[in-house]
Structures are given as structure tokens and as C-alpha cells.
Amino acid sequence: MISENKLFEVSEDGFYGEFGGAFIPEMLYANVKQLQTQYLDILSLTSFKNAYDNLLRDYVGRPTPLYEALNLSKKYGARVFLKREDLNHTGAHKINNTVGQVLLAKHLGKKRIIAETGAGQHGVATATVCALMQLECVVYMGAVDIIRQAPNVARMKMLGAKVVPAVSGSRTLKDATNEAIRDWINHPEDTHYIIGSVVGPHPYPDLVARLQAVISEEIMQQLKTQTGSADPDYVIACVGGGSNAAGAFYHFLHNEKVQLIGAEAAGEGIESGKTAASLVVGKRGVIHGCMTSLMQTADGQIVEPHSISAGLDYPGIGPLHAHLFQTGRALYNSITDQEALDAAFELAKMEGIIPALESAHALAVLPKRHWKKEDVIVVNLSGRGDKDLDTYMKNLPSYEQA
């Protein structure tokens, strides 16, 4: 299930157009270089592929369903399909990546795993595979996120991971990532860093995209069976770092007939100053070892983002998306906190599915555009909403009146 993509493939030095690269201090050079030189070879080993496929099938529960949401379809006047990544073990797409990376870490002989997490989904997915493989696991999480995603903190602890609060900066995903990278610098020999999205220095953006590409591979097979054609008209996914979107887009990147749409978190609005819409308000810059579109001051200091959704609360974006945006291959919509909440309550009431707040940003694209009756739209439902119940309950009264 590990896949190739020629047209939007990363270059040998790690760039997608002018974005990407490995802007890392020398202290990380040996580890990153090792990954760069070995990841493709390891991913193409038959033993690796078999282990990965088997775990995805028997442990994660893949393939995840592609569900034609008839009530939504009726409302929006098109055929709306939901790719149910929320039904994966641990409740989000994140585990596709952690299964692959933990196998990679084993291959490299690493004994200790570190990760950053925002919503806690990647932290839980990492803690889960570490328990499975009996590896030590340390997860860095912003102190603010530890409070707003408490259920996932409890899950990580039960799974045996150590959760370390990041207390610098905005105390969210960006700062957790800084702390994870510092940990890696301080443990150069025995530790593998499982990054949670298509961000960071090369080869991470490509590595994670390949491990998430199973999403679009399944979409093609399932659509073929359900509609007779493997190609949808639209694929819509939310974009924090951009891993679920990269996975949902992957096999369609070369197919210009498929319109790709990413949903960025606008927070309180792109002009409010409280936003995480890195493509719209960002400028080219370097964050976490990667050249990308970045929210920053005129002086080049990284701006603290805002989103109601912890998993989208990131001032950068994966370099693949910066490239797809710049080349126009994909469109990106900015979705406000309020629009995401509306979409989450709508899905719950109309289809009986409570989505993650992150995924609700993708659903919120549906009312923003005009569709044709025969359009086939796939919305990647990246995760389930259990972790967000606190936020949802605070907002319940306004939806009960409606």
C-alpha cells in the first residue's frame, strides 16, 4: 500500500518547488541524514510492507468505510461521501503514520520514541503503537492543549506514555514540537522522533504523506465499487500540518480532473489576528526545519496561532500544501471557529456522527460552495469528536434553540 507519486514528488534534496528542505542545526544532522538515506529503502522492503499492511488491517481496522451520507447529500445537492478515518483504532487518521514510523524506528534499532501532539490524537496514536511494540514513549504537549484535550492525556497515560507539558510560547502545538526537537537533540543515538504531520525537515513531509496515502488508495477502490468511477470530482480535507489532507489527496495529485480542497482554520477570522490560516496570512519562512508558508511578524518572529481546534492550531503548514497552494493545484478555504462548530452539530444531527473539531473544518466547506447534482464529493472525516465534547457542550445551548 506504500505508494509513489511522480508529479508532485519531493525532489532529492527535499523540496516541493521552493518549499521544504531540511533547515536543521548540526546536532540533528546525523539522525535526519540517516532517515533521508534509508526511508525509501525501508518502506519498500517486502517485510516492512507486509508488517504495515497487516497491522493496518488487523490492528487499526482498515480499510475504513467510505460512507455515502444521504442526508447531507440531499441538503447540499450532490453526492457526499465521508471517508471514515474516525473509525480507525484510536479515532483518527494519525495511527496510519505511527504504525509505519514505529516499524521504521524498529528497523533503525531505536529504543525510545518521542512525539509532539496538539489535539492529543497523534500522541495517543504514538503511545498506542509504543505499547504494542514495547518501546519507551515520551509525548510533548502544550500546557494549554493538556487542558483542552484532557481525555486524550488520560488515554496516553493509561497506555504507559509520559506526557511532558510544553510551557514556552503559546503553549500549544508549535511549542510542543520545539520541545520534541530539543529532546531529539539531547538523545541523538537511541531515539526516533515520530512527527505527527507532513511537516518538519525532509524526509518527514514525504515519509508521512506516503504513510497516509493509504487513505486515497482506499477511496479510489471504494468509489470504483460504489459509483463505477475511481475518481471523485472533489476531495475535501482539513489542514493543520496537512497529513490527513496529504493522504486523501495523494493518489489524485496527478489527476487534474479531481479538484482538491483544503480547509484551513481561520480561527476568529483571517483579519482578526486570531487565526491559524497559514497559507492566507503567512509568508515564506522557516519553521521546525522546513521552508514553508508561515505566520510571522515583519521581523521574522513566528506568530502565535489561534484555532478552536487544537490539531489545527499551528502557524506553519506542510511544504507540499504550500506548493499545491502556490501552483494552484489545490484550493484552500479558511473556515472560522463558528463555521466549524456549525458543521459539527450539523453532522451529528443529520448523520449521527460526531466529528473531531479538526474534521468539522472540512465539513464546513460544504455550505461554502455551489455543487452540481452529479458531483461526487469525498470529505475526509479525519477523526471522531469524543475528545472535543467539552467544547461542544459549552456550545450546545445555541444549537438546542435552533
Next chain:
Amino acid sequence: MNRLEAHFTNKPKRNLAIYFSAGYPSIESIEPIILTLEQNGADIIEIGMAFSDPLADGPVIQNSGTLALANGITTVKIFNELSTIRQKTDLPLVLMGYLNPVLQFGFEEFLKQASLTGIDGLILPDLPLEIFERDYKTLYEFYNIFPIFLITPQTPDDRIHHIDKLSKGFIYAVSSSSTTGSSEGFSLSHIRYFERLQSLNLSNPLMIGFGISNQKTLETVFDNASGAIIGSAFIKNLQPSAKDYGITQFMNQLLNEQ
């Protein structure tokens, strides 16, 4: 001639470089800190340019950078504060920071300002060697700013030789693979690493940094390299309200303690 080159020719050993975050404890303190360090025996000054997300730094330098940013430090203000420094000192001055603020300032404009200010060297730990070579090397040469790169115990010998070829002024040898300010004292593996570096016969002087906090660690480094770089220990001992920022006492203890 670049002051770094002149300095190491005159004084090849026992050099002490001090790093501080420009703008901490205050923006106005930048110049007095440099001049007080000179009076107290520092050989080279590394002026840290604070960044919101300093990946390679430990808590002490992170914190001083955060406070400097809260004080309103910017790249422009650093150059402003340093605008008359060359009327007051001939010490080699090196700027150290992260790539992103330099990119936003404009790389060439940055090198030009640095050159006009009388800066001698630039350390950008997250600037990849290949990109330096491809895009910026000739600009550094044009503005006579020396590029200084880091090596670590994990850096293989052939890469060290490559870095030696691209570096000017000195090579910054990180004592152990860590963020700044992390390690306590030197072990046998540190000494072996220092000895390995000496055996490579590099063309640039080696300055060893990270984890040097007292006279004992300093002397070990003096025995094994051209000099030492001290950052976290210095910043930790800065006294914001003292007239000399506590620098005299710190330097006396470091250089004269038994």
C-alpha cells in the same frame, strides 16, 4: 583584514568567547555588556539575536531570548544599538541567531548592515551547508563576513573536513550533542572527541562550546582547542540591576578561581 583572522593570528590559544542575548536584560544593555566583557578579558563576543522558536537552545538562553523579545528587540534595533560600537572596541564581534529573521530582513541586506556595523562573523545553526554554498557564500565573501559553522560529536570526519573548507574565522565545536546549557562537566568521551578533533589538523581554529560553566571545564577546553564559548553560564549570572551587570565578578571567578 577581518578581526577574527587577526585575532587568532595574534592569540592562537586560550581564547574566551562570551555569548549573550541582545536585548536582555534591556535593549540599552547591549553596548555596555560588550564593553564590560572586553575590560574583563573576553576575546570574542557573540551577540545572540533572539528568535521566538530557538530549537537548539536550552532553557537559560530560551528564557533570555523571550525576555529580550518582550523588551522589544528586533534585528533593526540590534544594528541601531551597535551603530557606534566600532568607535569603542576592536574585539571580534559575531552575530548568532536563527535563519528566519535573517531571511525576513533580507539576506543580502543583513550581510550589508552587518558589514557596515563592523561585524566579523555570522553563526546561523539552521542554515544548511548546501544552501549556504549555493546561495550565500559569495555574498559573505563580498561583505567580508566570516561564516561560522557547528560540528558535534556525531559529525563524521569527512563532513568536518567539508565544514572546515567552508568556514572562516573558527569552527564552533559543540561539546556534546545537546541543546545549549545542558551538560555537567566533561567525561572521557568528551576528551576523546576533543582529541579526535585535534588529530584532524583542521585549517580553522576550534572553539568549543556548550556545557562550559566554570574554571575546570574552561581549562580542559583551553588544553584541547583554541578557546571556549560560554553562553548559558554567563547569562545565568547576569545581574540586571548591578551597574556592571555582575560581569566583573563572573569573569574574575571564571578566570582566576583556584
